Amino acid sequence: MILTHALRAVSIMLAITAVIDPAFAVRRPRPLAVELRVAPSPAAAAIRERLVANLRDRIHVGAGEPPAAVVVIGEAMETALPGKVPISVVSVGPIGGPNVRLVHAAPPDTVLPGQEAVAAVRFEAIGLAGRSSTIDLEQDGVRLARVEHQWTRDPERFTASLRYAPAVAGLQKVTVVSQPIAGELSEQDNAVDLPLVAVARTLRVAAYEPRPSWAAGFVRRALEADPVFEVSSLVRASRGIEVRAGTIPLGLTAAALAPFTAAIVGAPEELTAAEVAALDAFAAERGGAVILLPDRRPSGSYVRLFPSVRFEEALLEKPIAVHWRGSTTFNASEFALPGDLEAGGVAIASTAWQGGERAVVASWPRGAGRVIVSGALDAWRYRAGSEEAFGRFWTGTIAAAAAAAPPRLAVTVRPALAAPGQPVTIRAAVRATSAAGPIPPVEASLVAADGSQQFVRLWPLAEPGVFEGTIDAPHAGRFEARASLAGGPTASAPVLVDAVRQPPGDDRDAIALVAAATGGIVTDGAHLEPLERHLRGLERGEVSADRHPARSAWWVFAFAAALCGEWALRRRGGLR
Numbered sequence: 145m146i147l148t149h150a151l152r153a154v155s156i157m158l159a160i161t162a163v164i165d166p167a168f169a170v171r172r173p174r175p176l177a178v179e180l181r182v183a184p185s186p187a188a189a190a191i192r193e194r195l196v197a198n199l200r201d202r203i204h205v206g207a208g209e210p211p212a213a214v215v216v217i218g219e220a221m222e223t224a225l226p227g228k229v230p231i232s233v234v235s236v237g238p239i240g241g242p243n244v245r246l247v248h249a250a251p252p253d254t255v256l257p258g259q260e261a262v263a264a265v266r267f268e269a270i271g272l273a274g275r276s277s278t279i280d281l282e283q284d285g286v287r288l289a290r291v292e293h294q295w296t297r298d299p300e301r302f303t304a305s306l307r308y309a310p311a312v313a314g315l316q317k318v319t320v321v322s323q324p325i326a327g328e329l330s331e332q333d334n335a336v337d338l339p340l341v342a343v344a345r346t347l348r349v350a351a352y353e354p355r356p357s358w359a360a361g362f363v364r365r366a367l368e369a370d371p372v373f374e375v376s377s378l379v380r381a382s383r384g385i386e387v388r389a390g391t392i393p394l395g396l397t398a399a400a401l402a403p404f405t406a407a408i409v410g411a412p413e414e415l416t417a418a419e420v421a422a423l424d425a426f427a428a429e430r431g432g433a434v435i436l437l438p439d440r441r442p443s444g445s446y447v448r449l450f451p452s453v454r455f456e457e458a459l460l461e462k463p464i465a466v467h468w469r470g471s472t473t474f475n476a477s478e479f480a481l482p483g484d485l486e487a488g489g490v491a492i493a494s495t496a497w498q499g500g501e502r503a504v505v506a507s508w509p510r511g512a513g514r515v516i517v518s519g520a521l522d523a524w525r526y527r528a529g530s531e532e533a534f535g536r537f538w539t540g541t542i543a544a545a546a547a548a549a550p551p552r553l554a555v556t557v558r559p560a561l562a563a564p565g566q567p568v569t570i571r572a573a574v575r576a577t578s579a580a581g582p583i584p585p586v587e588a589s590l591v592a593a594d595g596s597q598q599f600v601r602l603w604p605l606a607e608p609g610v611f612e613g614t615i616d617a618p619h620a621g622r623f624e625a626r627a628s629l630a631g632g633p634t635a636s637a638p639v640l641v642d643a644v645r646q647p648p649g650d651d652r653d654a655i656a657l658v659a660a661a662t663g664g665i666v667t668d669g670a671h672l673e674p675l676e677r678h679l680r681g682l683e684r685g686e687v688s689a690d691r692h693p694a695r696s697a698w699w700v701f702a703f704a705a706a707l708c709g710e711w712a713l714r715r716r717g718g719l720r
Contacts, residue, residue, distance in 0.1 A: 180214075187236045188217045192217055198672065214229055234668065236668070249266070254343055257312055258372070260307045261340055264306075265306070274296070289308050316341075321334055348404045351375055355380060364408060406542055407423060409446075412437070423449060427512075438518070458478070461477070463475035463525075466523070468541075474523045481497065485506055488508060555573075562644065568617050570613050586629055587599075588628075624638060
């Protein structure tokens, strides 16, 4: 009987408490507000779903409050990132080993047909120390060049320089690929498509000798034998006697040199101050290349065309080899070797000297152009043994320098190899002239192979004479970005729209710096456990919440159990 009354009292108490619905405050960990930035790819989306499922009770994803952490999945760092919060990065591709991945790829510079183009592509290997990689330059499955590299460290980065000389003008799609290695984690990051552009262009070169020069004469002869060059020469054979060829006008002046892209000067110590000033203006303002071929240690007024460099004179009994691009180019026994290259100086050709390498032919920037000085004073004497190499060196060197001289109007396209729908930027650069007045308007269009065209609006940039516009790449095919200067020349650049394996858009060095600076981590989609531990370990704080025990299903269960118990005891005692 006592138990029956107790159960009734409990039932009544539970019912009254449910009506009152008391509440009391409790404190519990706050869900971590995490901002997920996900690249638009199925692989990145799958990584997001796994991360959210594994941390469902620990994180809160979404807008509405400042994030306590940011996780970037894939290439999704284009917009500004919040400050003062840990930023972690999840790579879609593997960052563990064994694996070879392409880190950076830049398109080769535009070349002339027959001139070597260099594709410099950087790879990173992890977990492959002691093994080798084969890196190929291919076109439509045909190998054009190959480089072998032995990995010696873990991790290690290597820049492969692949050289190829296109035979004809035009734009070609070439592929740089590191051939897969057995056991490699991923083959998706081994290759990239690049544009290789060759432009048919005649290079106008002026050759000037204030007195006859053997060095300049044989270099000029090599250029005259190459159809890429149009050579005009002026040789002062004696007082009052001049030997002319081509269209070079009277005198060596800035106006006379303006139509040319390069100027070769023999016996430069005989130049007058006015002629040196004309060459200076040709390089600095016109952007041309000045090639100086002295036959004795540099002296005279022309030395002001390049930085103040001390030349070491050397006279040898036997000739020694001069190297260019790793191979013997020519021999010489009389040298004027430049000392430490300063102000951006570059060694074009060098020789082994006193246990090291010394520059023999060097180049320095001069305004918009360059000045090249040869320190191989008597190389022309030994051309018979390597005449082809001697001529190839000078034609290649002068072609590269002359091709860099800007025309009146130049057009460049980024990227020249684009996927359909990808933004393509067209830039037109107008070279300044000595004539005063505003720069004329520039018009541009994208012209298809059938002659149809889409006009592109160009906008001036901060740099004077430079205009830029953007258009989405149309359907697959070959196009031409064409620009014209009102009342002046026209220029164009090829564009190929095709399926493209794009170069990598992320720089993991920069990403690692961002993560380290903010307290985040870097991992990949195959190894989310470190990121999950990192997010679980972040300070979440606490939040206060009201608890209503009478609203719990267990409260209803207790009330029903008390009533049923009282009813059962009453029935057993014969009561109703």
